[in-house]
Amino acid sequence: MAGNVxxxxxxxxxxxxxxxxxxxxxxxxxxxxxxxxxxxxxQGVMVLFSALTLVGLMERGVPxxxxxxxxxxxxxxxxxxxxxxxxxxxxxQEPIILFMATIGLxxxxxxxxxxxxxxxxxxLDVGIPDTSFIVRGVQMNRLELTAALTAAVLVAILAVLFQxxxxxRALRAVADDHEAALSIGIPLKTxxxxxWSVAGLVAIVAGIMWGAKSGVQFSLSLIAxxxxxxxxxxxxxxxxxxxxGGLIIGVGEKLGEVYWxxxxxxxxxxxxxxxxxxxxxxxxxxxxFGEKIIERV
Amino acid sequence: MxxxxxxxxxxxxxxxxxxxPVVQDRIFVLLVVAAAFLVPPLAANDYWLQAVxxxxxxxxxxxxxxxxxxxYAGQVSLGTGGFMAVGAYSAFKFSTSFPxxxxxxxxxxxxxxxxxxxxxxxxxxxxxxxFYLAVATxxxxxxxxxxxxxxxxxxxxxxxxxxxxxxxxVLGVMVTGPQSTAGARYVVALGLVAVFALIAxxxxxxRVGRSWMAIRDRDIAAEIIGVRPLRTKLxxxxxxxxxxxxxxxxxxFLYLGSAETLAFDINLSFLVLFMVIIGGLGxxxxxxxxxxxxxxxxxxxxxxxxxIGLSLPVALQKQMELMVFGALIIFFLIxxxxxxxxxxxxxxxxxxxxxxxx
Numbered sequence: 001m002a003g004n005v006x007x008x009x010x011x012x013x014x015x016x017x018x019x020x021x022x023x024x025x026x027x028x029x030x031x032x033x034x035x036x037x038x039x040x041x042x043q044g045v046m047v048l049f050s051a052l053t054l055v056g057l058m059e060r061g062v063p064x065x066x067x068x069x070x071x072x073x074x075x076x077x078x079x080x081x082x083x084x085x086x087x088x089x090x091x092x093q094e095p096i097i098l099f100m101a102t103i104g105l106x107x108x109x110x111x112x113x114x115x116x117x118x119x120x121x122x123x124l125d126v127g128i129p130d131t132s133f134i135v136r137g138v139q140m141n142r143l144e145l146t147a148a149l150t151a152a153v154l155v156a157i158l159a160v161l162f163q164x165x166x167x168x169r170a171l172r173a174v175a176d177d178h179e180a181a182l183s184i185g186i187p188l189k190t191x192x193x194x195x196w197s198v199a200g201l202v203a204i205v206a207g208i209m210w211g212a213k214s215g216v217q218f219s220l221s222l223i224a225x226x227x228x229x230x231x232x233x234x235x236x237x238x239x240x241x242x243x244x245g246g247l248i249i250g251v252g253e254k255l256g257e258v259y260w261x262x263x264x265x266x267x268x269x270x271x272x273x274x275x276x277x278x279x280x281x282x283x284x285x286x287x288x289f290g291e292k293i294i295e296r297v
Numbered sequence: 298m299x300x301x302x303x304x305x306x307x308x309x310x311x312x313x314x315x316x317x318p319v320v321q322d323r324i325f326v327l328l329v330v331a332a333a334f335l336v337p338p339l340a341a342n343d344y345w346l347q348a349v350x351x352x353x354x355x356x357x358x359x360x361x362x363x364x365x366x367x368x369y370a371g372q373v374s375l376g377t378g379g380f381m382a383v384g385a386y387s388a389f390k391f392s393t394s395f396p397x398x399x400x401x402x403x404x405x406x407x408x409x410x411x412x413x414x415x416x417x418x419x420x421x422x423x424x425x426x427x428f429y430l431a432v433a434t435x436x437x438x439x440x441x442x443x444x445x446x447x448x449x450x451x452x453x454x455x456x457x458x459x460x461x462x463x464x465x466x467v468l469g470v471m472v473t474g475p476q477s478t479a480g481a482r483y484v485v486a487l488g489l490v491a492v493f494a495l496i497a498x499x500x501x502x503x504r505v506g507r508s509w510m511a512i513r514d515r516d517i518a519a520e521i522i523g524v525r526p527l528r529t530k531l532x533x534x535x536x537x538x539x540x541x542x543x544x545x546x547x548x549x550f551l552y553l554g555s556a557e558t559l560a561f562d563i564n565l566s567f568l569v570l571f572m573v574i575i576g577g578l579g580x581x582x583x584x585x586x587x588x589x590x591x592x593x594x595x596x597x598x599x600x601x602x603x604x605i606g607l608s609l610p611v612a613l614q615k616q617m618e619l620m621v622f623g624a625l626i627i628f629f630l631i632x633x634x635x636x637x638x639x640x641x642x643x644x645x646x647x648x649x650x651x652x653x654x655x
Contacts, residue, residue: 089631108623274436
């Protein structure tokens with residue numbers, strides 16, 4: 001039986017690790033949604049795009065710190081461009097219109113990234129070894145541990161940013177109501193640039209982790225779709241929700257795949273997360289940590 | 298317009314509420330439909346029929362389905378590809394299990410199956426709204442595609458995992474299978490689209506459509522005035538999935554000939570969604586305009602560089618296509634969030650006053 005328990009723990013650890021990776025992508029979504037009410041479908045592609053830029057620069061011989069800094073600058077420039085070209089003309093449009101604009105953005109960035117950096121799979125190596133070690137008979141992976149730590153640090157920083165700073169308060173105000181925020185003198189443009197930049201930086205972190213694990217390739221943006229069930233499970237507006245949702249989805253998915261997958265032919269990872277999230281939503285429509293939506297006429 | 302509606306007084310409710318209350322509009326639409334039935338099969342070559350017109354009609358039907366759900370009932374769905382797959386695989390099962398069944402009946406039956414599946418995945422819409430629902434419909438997309446991939450029964454245990462349209466006739470004319478002519482398949486597709494567009498047009502201006510729009514605009518208020526949300530939403534899911542299912546069946550039987558689940562992946566869902574956005578949310582005409590636009594853009598992008606003497610590598614062409622699609626969607630949303638249909642409406646209104654703009 002000891003073997004079984006070890007196996008179970010290994011599955012759990014794998015699930016937690018995978019879940020945290022989803023959480024990293026989901027964090028970017030939450031940031032933008034929380035701070036501007038825009039459902040950013042392009043977050044997955046932003047992750048891919050940042051990883052591509054980083055790898056592309058490193059392949060051209062730019063040293064790692066400089067490449068990181070340049071990628072960060074690129075993402076901030078992207079935030080400016082998105083604000084100017086996409087968001088500003090769409091102020092006061094319905095959320096659904098903004099959502100569809102980000103789908104357009106998604107496609108544009110996908111084509112653009114591929115055009116600039118090429119379509120082949122690239123290896124990303126930022127110096128974190130993807131090796132395993134064994135604690136009490138359970139395999140652990142250094143890369144996954146690093147990802148977990150990074151996620152934890154990021155969440156701590158973001159939580160402070162949102163709850164304790166002036167800009168955080170402004171961000172929450174904008175999310176509540178664009179027009180009201182504008183009328184009390186919150187600069188909407190600045191807020192949007194800030195929040196998309198932060199989301200871009202989070203995307204870089206996620207991109208590094210994902211890229212180091214499975215190489216930088218276009219299937220990454222599809223994997224990133226996995227962070228959507230994480231989001232609906234955790235609630236669109238909750239930073240801790242993104243983490244907890246990620247853990248639940250990651251663990252649930254791995255357990256499902258390992259224990260029930262073989263009964264129905266395997267590869268249920270593709271949809272298990274979605275169905276899990278969907279079932280959950282039937283009982284708690286706003287997600288785990290989402291704000292209770294009170295609707296009035 | 299070149300004609301005026303002055304002097305056309307309505308003296309009965311029936312004539313006031315006609316689909317096209319202006320005589321000239323009615324004649325124009327009838328002429329267009331008649332021309333669509335007659336001209337392309339005789340005049341267009343196989344390339345045009347096969348690569349432009351047939352996919353256009355099929356996409357238009359799918360877009361019409363999604364437009365009923367998203368544009369009229371306000372339930373955003375990213376699962377269109379999944380529902381189309383249901384239609385395609387049921388059509389395959391029906392036509393191979395009951396070889397005597399008329400192919401049109403097969404299409405309709407597969408639409409019904411898709412409608413049933415749509416209702417099942419529409420149930421959460423009662424509790425989940427907006428973006429949560431959009432994400433939840435992805436469950437339908439991924440689950441259904443997985444199901445058709447994993448269960449060999451759906452492909453009649455073919456080792457290749459593909460479904461192929463069997464040879465079937467309508468009124469003695471071969472319409473599906475490899476020997477059918479593009480013209481015949483075009484006419485079948487057009488016939489179905491024409492009928493379903495008429496039904497849709499009537500649905501959305503009647504009681505059903507009004508209750509959909511009430512739910513879309515303000516669901517709680519609609520509930521208070523007596524629109525039953527569960528029934529209304531599920532009906533929207535059912536009818537929308539029916540349309541998508543028929544479109545999916547046609548997609549394999551009249552257009553591709555044979556397909557595997559890859560043809561129905563999430564990109565198809567997005568493509569249909571784009572048609573609806575670009576064409577115009579909540580517009581029957583918009584579904585057609587959007588489908589035409591999305592079908593023509595890639596053809597345009599492939600041919601224009603050739604015409605001006607450039608030859609782009611295929612990969613670059615694909616990337617350009619993605620970028621242009623993305624940019625166009627953003628452009629459209631900014632310039633006219635209500636899509637091509639709204640532009641057409643504005644043009645008509647301007648022409649109505651022309652040449653006296655004020």
